[in-house]
Amino acid sequence: MSKIKCQCGHDNPFGTVLCERCGRPQTEEAKESKLVDMRYEGAARRSQTYKRSIIDKIWNFFSSVKIGISIIVAVLATAAIGTIFPQKMYVAASTEAEFAAYYERLYGLAGTIYYKLGFHDMYNSWWFITLVGMLGTSIIIASVDRVIPLYKSLKKQRTKRHPSFMKKQRIYGEGPSEDPEAALIKAEEKLKELRYNVKIENGALLAEKNRFSRWGPYVNHLGLIIFLFGILLRGIPGFYVDETMWIREGETRSIPGAEGYYLESKQFIMENYTKEEADEVFGDALERVGMIAKNYQTDVALYKTPEGGLPGSDEMDFVKDYSIIVNKPLKFDGYNVFQMDFRLDELKSMTFQLTEKATESSLGEFTVDLTNPEREYELDSGARVILSDYYPDYDGVKDGEPISKSPIPNNPAFIFKMVTQAKPEGEMSFVAIKQTLETEVNDYKVKFVSAETRDISGLTVRKDKTLYLLLLGGIIFMIGVSQGAYWNHRRIWIQKGSNGELLVAGHTNKNWFSLKKELDQVKDVANLPSYEDRQDKESILQDKEVDKV
């Protein structure tokens, strides 16, 4: 593409709006407008210049801020729809049919539609992920399209600008000056005091400060890209572990997702605030709400199989003792183990007594471990009880057979065979909580004596190698956004006109009132002509009224 030659002699790249060197408008549109558009300094941008090939078209689509904003609004709207009813992950159901039933039961027709449209799993839906992907693309392309030309033209800017550039600034003033040279020197001094970088060339002054604030948006967009990239990485195996484990008091289990590591649960502790410690401060609250939880904690020991240890051997090295509390996960080797849930008082074992029905005399007691029961129990009297069948979570009889809902001993039931001296063949008895069934009338029975319970901790095991990348993205975003938000790029141009008058112009990317405050100080010291803020029509009007008075 051909270059555009400005009247000042500078060759500008094709598509330039304002000459890189002197600032003269190059397009008809810019020549006619009252105020020059200072975004990106009027530099040539790829998206505004090339419009032919398919790549140009894709580039131009994503580099448009209008499209970017539309994508933001689309993400925002879909995200909001996802909060109307609870998302799938907060619903206690596991099959699709259960989910459908859940939404229908609680929310009726609206719930069914919500479920059918897939809104119940909004944030994993392909359209939501596509939107986020488009947002990422837009951020990259829109930034690249702007940052390079902006950088080039800010680097190339000349001290002396063409009067047509000055006249089209939002802040502009001109007027006669008795001693323009002295005015420039005084202005320079004051501007330096205000921490501007000042350059003077050929009777023209350029004062500039905080140019780096212009890079803020691009830095923060870089941070966002790193963050989104980090999230993308989580899909790669090994980068991300997310497992749940339930562990009973006294148990030792291997940690899912963390090979070679074992966890022993010593005890689970749940505490509520007590009336005594509540005293005056918390008393009212406890009175009103009732119980308030204070602590959930699992005391554990961490073990590791030694390196080079034989597979299948029980050899384990003790690593450390730790109390996992909410907000204080156990950390080791990049893994975090969190206290997430608990179940209180699961049955651990049950103790029974074998008695003779007629005399109520005992033949001895035995204890059944409910997670790992033995087959046979020898009693002191010489009698034996054989556990011929065991149903940990008894759920009635189906097709003539007792069934168990789950392997968890919520409602244990047993079929015992009682072998005594009197009945060496043995008598069969079905024993469940609060009931005993016999196929024929027995002489003996197994009587429940006591049960022992224990608590179970629900722990979550996580490993996330992307966290540091996400954090880095966050930090870069914060640096960029602060850089752009808390500093302002300000420029003031002062130059001698052809007839010895002075021209003053100012530009800032934001906070014009603060720029004007600084310019006022310079104006007073250097006797500069008064200027107008062409967008603040009210003040101009008021000033005119004051003049009339």
Added chain:
Amino acid sequence: MGLASLSANLLFVSFIAYLVATLFFGGAVKGAKSEASYKNNRWGKIAITITVIGFITHVGYFITRWMASGHAPVSNMFEFTTAFGMMLVGAFILLFYLYRTPSLGLFALPIAIIIIGYASMFPREITPLIPALKSYWLTVHVITAALGESILAISAVAGLIYLLKNIDLTKKTKQRFWLEAVIFTLILVIGFVLSSSAFKLSGYEAQFTYIDKNEQPAKIEYNYPPLFGMAGYESLTPDAMTPWAEMPPIVNAKTLTTFVWSVASGILLYLILRLIFRRPVAALLQPFAKKANSQLMDEIGYRAVMIGFPIFTLGALIFAMIWAHEAWSRFWGWDPKEVWALITWLFYAAFLHVRLSRGWDGEKSAWLAVIGFVIIMFNLIAVNLIIAGLHSYA
């Protein structure tokens, strides 16, 4: 008991101080001809002094309550909303010293007063922390997020002034309708505060048993005459009124009752105002905004977003993610409160982009600032009270 009651008294002092300061800001605006002339007005100086005193006592409330409870007082609706009001005043003071405009005070302080009034309707006793909240991240995350939100809220105040000044209220336009709707919403909040206080003073109580969402029996206490009953309710208070209708289990009939009472009293209040003045309420407020400089209000609105947005990002997203990772094992879980913080963030990101590259300043920017505040309030009120999630601590 000493610290806790001292704390309550300090809050009351600051509430009164804000009321008085509003009057003085009114005096400053009324006596002035234009923005330029009231900059160093005497009334304005008195007003900002009283505001600062109010703010100091408000901070005093915050510190003494912190000392009494042993944790940062941001752990429930009352505490959070009160702190939000405090930071709103702080953000106003900051912007006042940057731009010295009493108009901003005249509108920011009444909003702070309404917010504190609203906060006081929630249970005010000091609650001990549940395990999930026991972390120094409670202090860091909540305070930063609230600070960011309060600075963003100032932009809505500036936007409101801009709109009141620039929208022609003599003609029937869309703008007039929506501006009146914004004012009406504020009146609804006042209606809630008034009706809730009235029933509290009368000591009204009605207890019910009901069946909750998970089909378990539960108990509930109403402080308003129960217009709507919970699913399967049975009255425990013999002389309480019988609810008009029974709600399905997903609807919290108590919240609905409170809502309907508030709306009813808000409408009543609004109608009374209309009957007395025979003009839209926005038109009553318009003279107070007339003297503000539009360009200045636009800049304050934009500046507030510029200051608030990074703080909001840090507090409501970054610190939130770090804490969520510590407490709930994942940094992001699409909990409604999280999603609405993200929505707020995306909204302000869009705000900045339309302003920078599509030149949406002035009135459009002012409307957006007001909508942003509506989203923040939605996240604070509706998400906590209606869309219950992990963040429902109130």
